[in-house]
Amino acid sequence: MEQRIMQSAAFDEKCSMYRQRINEFLEQSHKGGVPGVLYTPMDYIFSAGGKRLRPIITMLACESIGKSGIAAAGCGAALEILHNFTLVHDDIMDKSPLRRGRETVHIKWDEASAILSGDAMMGIAYRLLINEVKDSPRGMEILSRFTQGLIDVCEGQARDLEFQQTPIVSMDEYISMIEMKTARLIELSAIIGALYADANNEQIKALLSYAYHLGIAFQIQDDVLDLLADNKEFGKVIGQDLLEGKKSYFIVRANECIKDGVDAEFIHQYIEKKGITREQIPLAIAMFKKHGIIDDAVQTVQSHIHAAQAALSLLPQNEGTVGLEMIADKMAVRTV
Amino acid sequence: MEQRIMQSAAFDEKCSMYRQRINEFLEQSHKGGVPGVLYTPMDYIFSAGGKRLRPIITMLACESIGKSGIAAAGCGAALEILHNFTLVHDDIMDKSPLRRGRETVHIKWDEASAILSGDAMMGIAYRLLINEVKDSPRGMEILSRFTQGLIDVCEGQARDLEFQQTPIVSMDEYISMIEMKTARLIELSAIIGALYADANNEQIKALLSYAYHLGIAFQIQDDVLDLLADNKEFGKVIGQDLLEGKKSYFIVRANECIKDGVDAEFIHQYIEKKGITREQIPLAIAMFKKHGIIDDAVQTVQSHIHAAQAALSLLPQNEGTVGLEMIADKMAVRTV
Numbered sequence: 001m002e003q004r005i006m007q008s009a010a011f012d013e014k015c016s017m018y019r020q021r022i023n024e025f026l027e028q029s030h031k032g033g034v035p036g037v038l039y040t041p042m043d044y045i046f047s048a049g050g051k052r053l054r055p056i057i058t059m060l061a062c063e064s065i066g067k068s069g070i071a072a073a074g075c076g077a078a079l080e081i082l083h084n085f086t087l088v089h090d091d092i093m094d095k096s097p098l099r100r101g102r103e104t105v106h107i108k109w110d111e112a113s114a115i116l117s118g119d120a121m122m123g124i125a126y127r128l129l130i131n132e133v134k135d136s137p138r139g140m141e142i143l144s145r146f147t148q149g150l151i152d153v154c155e156g157q158a159r160d161l162e163f164q165q166t167p168i169v170s171m172d173e174y175i176s177m178i179e180m181k182t183a184r185l186i187e188l189s190a191i192i193g194a195l196y197a198d199a200n201n202e203q204i205k206a207l208l209s210y211a212y213h214l215g216i217a218f219q220i221q222d223d224v225l226d227l228l229a230d231n232k233e234f235g236k237v238i239g240q241d242l243l244e245g246k247k248s249y250f251i252v253r254a255n256e257c258i259k260d261g262v263d264a265e266f267i268h269q270y271i272e273k274k275g276i277t278r279e280q281i282p283l284a285i286a287m288f289k290k291h292g293i294i295d296d297a298v299q300t301v302q303s304h305i306h307a308a309q310a311a312l313s314l315l316p317q318n319e320g321t322v323g324l325e326m327i328a329d330k331m332a333v334r335t336v
Numbered sequence: 337m338e339q340r341i342m343q344s345a346a347f348d349e350k351c352s353m354y355r356q357r358i359n360e361f362l363e364q365s366h367k368g369g370v371p372g373v374l375y376t377p378m379d380y381i382f383s384a385g386g387k388r389l390r391p392i393i394t395m396l397a398c399e400s401i402g403k404s405g406i407a408a409a410g411c412g413a414a415l416e417i418l419h420n421f422t423l424v425h426d427d428i429m430d431k432s433p434l435r436r437g438r439e440t441v442h443i444k445w446d447e448a449s450a451i452l453s454g455d456a457m458m459g460i461a462y463r464l465l466i467n468e469v470k471d472s473p474r475g476m477e478i479l480s481r482f483t484q485g486l487i488d489v490c491e492g493q494a495r496d497l498e499f500q501q502t503p504i505v506s507m508d509e510y511i512s513m514i515e516m517k518t519a520r521l522i523e524l525s526a527i528i529g530a531l532y533a534d535a536n537n538e539q540i541k542a543l544l545s546y547a548y549h550l551g552i553a554f555q556i557q558d559d560v561l562d563l564l565a566d567n568k569e570f571g572k573v574i575g576q577d578l579l580e581g582k583k584s585y586f587i588v589r590a591n592e593c594i595k596d597g598v599d600a601e602f603i604h605q606y607i608e609k610k611g612i613t614r615e616q617i618p619l620a621i622a623m624f625k626k627h628g629i630i631d632d633a634v635q636t637v638q639s640h641i642h643a644a645q646a647a648l649s650l651l652p653q654n655e656g657t658v659g660l661e662m663i664a665d666k667m668a669v670r671t672v
Contacts, residue, residue: 038494089455093448112429115451116494119425122458123487130483134476143479144466151459158374158452 011326015056021070022055025077029124041105041117042124045084048100054189055080057214057327061193061207063320064312072193075142078129079189082146085121086153086185088114093161094244098237122150138195145195149188156181163247167271174252175216182222183215190324206314210324213308217301217331223249224297225334227285242284245275249300250284253293263287305332347662351392357406358391361413365460377441377453378460381420384436389554390525391416393663397529397543399656400648408529411478414465415525418482421457422489422521424450429497430580434573458486474531481531485524492517499583503607510588511552518558519551526660542650546660549644553637553667559585560633561670563621578620581611585636586620589629599623641668 026046033039055076063069090096091104092114098104106114129146133139159177163169169177190211194204226241226248241248251270258264266287270276276284288294308328315321362382369375391412399405426432427440428450434440442450465482469475495513499505505513526547530540562577562584577584587606594600602623606612612620624630644664651657 033491035491035494035498037498038491089451093451111447112497115425115429116490116497119454119458120487120490120494122455123483123490126462126483127480127487130476130480134480139476140466140470144463144470147459147462147466151456151463154452154456154459155369155371155374158371158456161448161452162371162373 007322008326008329011323014323018056018059018069018073018076019052021073022052022059022077022080025074025128026080029077029081029128030120037109037113038117038120041088041109041113042121044102044108045088045105045117045121048102050080050100052076052080053218053327054083054185057186057189057211057324058193058196060320060323060327061190062197063193064207064315064318064324065194065197065199065203065320066316066318067197069320069323072196074128074132075192075196076189078125078132078146079185079192081121081125081128082150082153083185085118085125086157088118088121090157093157096237096240096244133196136196138198142192142195145188145191149184152180152184156184160246164245164274166247168255169247169252171252171256174247174249178216178219179212182219183212186215186218187211203315206311209311210308210328213304213311214328214331217304217308217328220249220297220304221301221331221334224294224301227281227288228294239278239281239284242270242276242281243278245270245273249297250288250293253296254288254291257293258291263291302332305329343658344662344665347659350659354392354395354405354409354412355388357409358388358395358413358416361410361464362416365413365417365464366456373445373449374453374456377424377445377449378457380438380444381424381441381453381457384438386416386436388412388416389663390419390521393522393525393547393550393660394529394532396656396659396663397526398533399529400543400651400654400660401530401533401535401539401656402652402654403533405656405659408532410464410468411528411532412525414461414468414482415521415528417457417461417464418486418489419521421454421461422493424454424457426493429493432573432576432580469532472532474534478528478531481524481527485520488516488520492520496582500581500610502583504591505583505588507588507592510583510585514552514555515548518555519548522551522554523547539651542647545647546644546664549640549647550664550667553640553644553664556585556633556640557637557667557670560630560637563617563624564630575614575617575620578606578612578617579614581606581609585633586624586629589632590624590627593629594627599627638668641665 030039030042055073058076058079059069059072062072087099088105091099092106092111096104097107104114105117129143133142136142156177156179160181163177187208190207191204194207199207223241227239227250229238237243251267254263254267255271258267266283305328309325312321312325366375366378391409394412394415395405395408398408423435424441427435428442428447432440433443440450441453465479469478472478492513492515496517499509499513523544526543527540530543535543559577563575563586565574573579587603590599590603591607594603602620641664645661648657648661
């Protein structure tokens with residue numbers, strides 16, 4: 001136990017060092033850029049903090065294959081920028097007012113600034129990535145994967161929007177949507193780190209499986225936190241998904257397992273009216289609890305975390321691989 | 337003269353053949369894509385027709401360096417997709433209701449669909465381009481130029497938006513904005529065709545100069561057509577720029593050369609109120625005519641066209657180069 005705590009402290013320190021390097025790349029990526037209407041929102045987004053989960057995974061994946069993690073910081077930063085681009089545009093589409101405890105870009109500025117600075121971020125991400133991989137023997141493969149990831153994330157978001165117009169979404173459909181929308185970018189983060197270290201196919205497959213399960217766990221956890229997180233720490237509005245009428249894990253599961261009575265009527269109304277009011281959020285939470293759906297979600301998160309960790313057994317045992325394992329450990333208990 | 341007419345007919349036929357090949361690439365680029373919310377607007381945009389000016393320039397530039405023009409059709413199509421992505425997003429930001437005589441994407445569907453299908457188009461453009469250039473010795477250079485072009489176009493659009501909040505815009509600032517917003521993509525089209533044919537630096541410089549002048553001519557011509565075009569043929573609302581309060585060529589020039597009287601007051605009001613009403617459009621046109629600003633714009637277009645053609649003298653004399661010259665000829669008399 002004591003060893004585990006020490007290991008965890010050392011890992012936190014390492015992550016903090018990685019994070020610093022990533023932040024340097026983010027800052028450099030658009031340094032001196034004009035006009036302000038484009039780059040001020042970008043600064044605002046990059047300086048909002050965040051765990052830098054995706055680039056840290058890139059760096060650890062690179063390390064797990066045997067190359068220095070720090071060498072992949074630039075590639076990681078490109079993934080963080082891609083991720084941030086999706087957040088800025090998703091927040092417009094989802095009409096979300098808050099992100100990481102601060103106003104979203106389209107609220108703080110306007111929609112045009114949010115659309116345009118998001119577009120430019122995509123360009124900035126490619127510029128950084130091309131610069132990092134142009135001399136790498138697998139540079140084209142990295143760019144190709146990055147591009148397919150971008151397309152997949154758009155398809156995932158489109159499905160998410162479509163679900164709001166679809167009365168009944170099955171659990172399979174939900175999982176396939178979050179695979180595209182959330183897991184894909186985490187998979188991409190791992191694969192790009194691995195390709196940068198010239199990983200073989202077996203290793204890439206193992207990392208893909210790790211990242212897939214981690215990504216699914218992450219999104220279901222996100223749905224859980226949307227309901228149960230501490231508002232201040234979480235930095236979003238509690239129950240935002242339900243206000244927006246999203247087909248979250250809870251709604252999808254509730255619709256599958258509650259067939260009669262007032263609770264079935266509640267779900268029916270949710271679907272019909274595309275969401276509930278702020279006042280109804282505690283009622284919804286109580287209902288999910290009563291039917292064991294929150295426990296069920298937490299269980300599902302845990303089993304994906306275990307599957308993620310199991311996939312790592314096929315990788316070399318080194319500091320990078322241990323780091324990836326610890327990321328999964330931390331995911332299981334995350335509160336933000 | 338007769339030879340010129342024959343040459344023009346043959347060139348039109350060639351363009352039509354090039355256009356067909358480009359359209360095939362556009363169709364293939366997202367074939368079978370789901371979900372519909374993402375790909376239906378894309379089909380709608382790609383099938384709206386259009387001159388395919390940028391990809392034809394790519395193909396002719398490739399041909400001018402000595403490689404087959406048809407070989408560069410895929411690269412050209414990637415540029416056409418990039419161009420269409422900017423149109424879809426710009427139309428949201430500019431609140432434009434019509435494009436090529438049809439409803440814009442955010443009007444026909446909604447803003448979320450327009451944002452997201454635009455984002456996906458960017459990914460589709462990269463996927464196509466990477467596929468075309470991955471084995472080219474100058475593939476990374478092409479991707480790098482493409483990316484910088486994307487960033488520049490965003491910066492140009494940002495300046496355009498900023499200008500709407502800036503009372504006085506100088507002619508230099510206007511030219512520098514349209515250089516980024518419009519000329520850059522035409523430059524990029526020429527350069528990518530040239531790089532694909534492994535052009536030398538001298539040739540690239542000549543094509544850059546050609547495309548710069550063509551691009552500036554194109555944008556000023558666009559400002560002219562915004563006022564004078566036949567509505568049906570043009571497919572946009574006449575005077576749309578003035579309704580939006582844009583700092584078009586006319587407003588910038590009028591503000592520089594009209595210092596007193598009711599016309600100066602008219603310009604002052606335009607700047608103050610960020611645009612004029614539909615009823616005032618004929619008044620504005622009459623005023624520009626009276627002060628010779630329309631003649632001045634037409635003159636400026638002509639001199640950039642001549643400069644573009646002059647730059648071609650440094651290229652090999654072949655069918656590609658002659659094609660580029662004819663593109664400039666046609667630009668001088670375009671009505672759509």
